[in-house]
Amino acid sequence: MTAQFPTSDTVSYDTKSDTKARDLPKAVDLAVVGAGPAGLAAATLAASAGLSVLLLDENAGPGGQVYRAITTSPLGEGRVLGPDYWSGAALAREMLASGATYVPGATVWSLSRELELGVSVGGQAHLVQARRVILATGALERPMPIPGWTLPGVMTAGGAQTLLKSSGLVPEGRIVLAGCGPLLWLLAAQYLEAGVRLEAILDTTARENWRAALPEAFGFLTSPYFRKGLALLRKVRAAVRIISGVTTLAAEGDESVTAVRYATAGGESGRIELDTLLLHQGVVPNVNLANAAGIPLVWDAEQLCFRPDVDAAGTSPVAGLAVAGDGAGIGGALGAAERGRLAALAAIAALKPGAPVLAQRPQVEAALHKALRGRAFLDRLYRPADGFRRPAPDTIACRCEEVTARQVTETVALGCAGPNQLKSFLRTGMGPCQGRMCGLTISELMAEAQGVTPAEIGYYRLRAPVKPISVAELASLPKDESAMKSVERG
Amino acid sequence: MFRRLPEASGASVHLTVDGNPVLARAGDTVAAALLAAGIEHCRTTPVTGAPRAPYCLMGVCFDCLVVVDGQGNRQGCLVQVAEGMRVETQRGKREIGR
Ligand code: FES
Numbered sequence: 001m002t003a004q005f006p007t008s009d010t011v012s013y014d015t016k017s018d019t020k021a022r023d024l025p026k027a028v029d030l031a032v033v034g035a036g037p038a039g040l041a042a043a044t045l046a047a048s049a050g051l052s053v054l055l056l057d058e059n060a061g062p063g064g065q066v067y068r069a070i071t072t073s074p075l076g077e078g079r080v081l082g083p084d085y086w087s088g089a090a091l092a093r094e095m096l097a098s099g100a101t102y103v104p105g106a107t108v109w110s111l112s113r114e115l116e117l118g119v120s121v122g123g124q125a126h127l128v129q130a131r132r133v134i135l136a137t138g139a140l141e142r143p144m145p146i147p148g149w150t151l152p153g154v155m156t157a158g159g160a161q162t163l164l165k166s167s168g169l170v171p172e173g174r175i176v177l178a179g180c181g182p183l184l185w186l187l188a189a190q191y192l193e194a195g196v197r198l199e200a201i202l203d204t205t206a207r208e209n210w211r212a213a214l215p216e217a218f219g220f221l222t223s224p225y226f227r228k229g230l231a232l233l234r235k236v237r238a239a240v241r242i243i244s245g246v247t248t249l250a251a252e253g254d255e256s257v258t259a260v261r262y263a264t265a266g267g268e269s270g271r272i273e274l275d276t277l278l279l280h281q282g283v284v285p286n287v288n289l290a291n292a293a294g295i296p297l298v299w300d301a302e303q304l305c306f307r308p309d310v311d312a313a314g315t316s317p318v319a320g321l322a323v324a325g326d327g328a329g330i331g332g333a334l335g336a337a338e339r340g341r342l343a344a345l346a347a348i349a350a351l352k353p354g355a356p357v358l359a360q361r362p363q364v365e366a367a368l369h370k371a372l373r374g375r376a377f378l379d380r381l382y383r384p385a386d387g388f389r390r391p392a393p394d395t396i397a398c399r400c401e402e403v404t405a406r407q408v409t410e411t412v413a414l415g416c417a418g419p420n421q422l423k424s425f426l427r428t429g430m431g432p433c434q435g436r437m438c439g440l441t442i443s444e445l446m447a448e449a450q451g452v453t454p455a456e457i458g459y460y461r462l463r464a465p466v467k468p469i470s471v472a473e474l475a476s477l478p479k480d481e482s483a484m485k486s487v488e489r490g
Numbered sequence: 491m492f493r494r495l496p497e498a499s500g501a502s503v504h505l506t507v508d509g510n511p512v513l514a515r516a517g518d519t520v521a522a523a524l525l526a527a528g529i530e531h532c533r534t535t536p537v538t539g540a541p542r543a544p545y546c547l548m549g550v551c552f553d554c555l556v557v558v559d560g561q562g563n564r565q566g567c568l569v570q571v572a573e574g575m576r577v578e579t580q581r582g583k584r585e586i587g588r
């Protein structure tokens with residue numbers, strides 16, 4: 001960790017010796033959860049308007065996942081990670097200079113409708129009352145449940161990219177990338193730049209997606225992503241064996257992965273021996289905290305995911321609570337920063353009506369519009385195929401409780417109606433990940449088995465604590481009535 | 491298995507994993523340090539005892555659970571390495587709060 005950023009003093013690994021974790025403010029104007037592009041932009045703007053801002057983030061430094069380790073990456077401003085990554089440095093710098101109170105290593109495990117946050121820092125629990133809250137919890141990678149996806153040596157492409165950004169680590173030996181979506185190609189390009197050889201890319205983009213995406217092509221041609229995306233695809237295609245139209249995948253191995261089997265729509269099939277298999281099929285909103293705070297979830301049929309029910313400025317039905325960035329629906333990093341600014345402007349308008357900064361709103365909206373251009377094209381082109389969203393019967397759907405797709409559909413046949421009822425039959429969604437790795441798969445499997453849409457089936461109802469919190473941490477809470485209530489709600 | 495790119499900078503940090511010395515870099519998470527050290531899996535599952543390794547590296551999958559300085563169920567991908575840290579791979583279930 002470099003010395004120039006004030007992050008290391010608030011990060012502690014040892015929850016036992018560090019009983020004097022940094023004191024959090026007890027009350028703030030605005031609490032922002034998540035220090036990715038949306039959270040950084042929101043906190044910066046709100047602090048510049050004179051609000052007291054608390055920015056809480058689980059990681060050791062600012063940047064979120066897309067700009068992960070932006071202030072500390074051991075790769076320096078070299079060529080491997082590319083200019084789009086380094087463009088995030090300005091967002092982090094501005095936030096650190098903005099006057100916002102930034103607390104890394106902070107896990108938010110509850111948020112009440114009264115906007116009281118339960119926060120764990122350095123092994124100690126705290127309660128913070130906010131007048132407004134912006135959730136900028138970002139995205140996570142869509143589950144890609146293929147046979148063998150729990151084997152050591154199988155990892156998400158995003159996870160592997162995190163290792164590259166924050167530790168300068170690359171896989172050793174034979175590497176295969178499989179799936180679809182911009183991140184998969186970006187990682188391939190970064191590996192090539194770093195001198196890493198790839199055995200193959202197994203591209204699961206369905207051919208018919210091109211037809212569906214074509215009407216949206218104009219928007220994409222004028223988007224900021226188009227030129228860069230095209231150059232990147234060309235570079236990777238020229239250097240790596242690409243197997244397109246892949247319709248089935250299976251990871252093989254005993255103690256760890258040793259091979260991947262595949263088949264294509266064209267009738268080709270094969271087996272590639274490997275040491276590392278990296279999977280990716282797009283990203284979906286991380287909805288747990290938003291839903292636990294009382295924001296209903298809606299099914300997005302274009303993006304095939306649930307997202308919190310918020311408007312374009314991120315305003316939710318819960319008074320004072322907004323969701324910004326990819327956590328409100330996938331729009332990409334550039335759009336996320338603008339959505340963070342819009343949510344901040346709404347908070348400023350509520351708490352400091354007449355603040356001069358409010359005049360910026362039209363520019364922010366224009367920038368957002370520009371950043372979201374081409375999104376519909378990407379959504380359609382990289383729409384993950386049914387077979388990779390609803391796994392074959394013997395495939396594990398729930399990694400935590402090791403529940404297969406067959407167990408899910410058989411339980412539906414017994415009369416189990418929805419994901420919340422399924423919990424009591426199979427414990428799906430009740431393991432430590434709290435449904436983050438299986439929620440979409442379970443909803444889609446149950447919807448298919450009952451012949452209805454995921455919108456009708458719904459998603460897990462999520463409750464606080466949204467992250468496991470230890471008894472010792474809870475015991476460190478002040479024992480007044482509101483504290484007890486906040487915990488009981490969990 | 492993972493290797494460090496030659497251009498990656500950073501000070502060395504010493505930890506032990508199941509009692510064996512492991513060299514990590516400042517800025518590594520515990521999960522990154524284990525992968526860089528060639529440690530194939532960091533836990534076994536409570537249900538079937540299957541081996542697992544860090545999967546998402548962003549705090550959502552919980553497959554990176556390890557014991558850090560005696561405390562179980564820590565997410566290795568969210569804990570930064572520190573000099574002298576004792577990491578143990580985790581077998582099956584650990585009581586929450588240990
Ligand atoms: S590797 Fe997924 S939570 Fe740590």
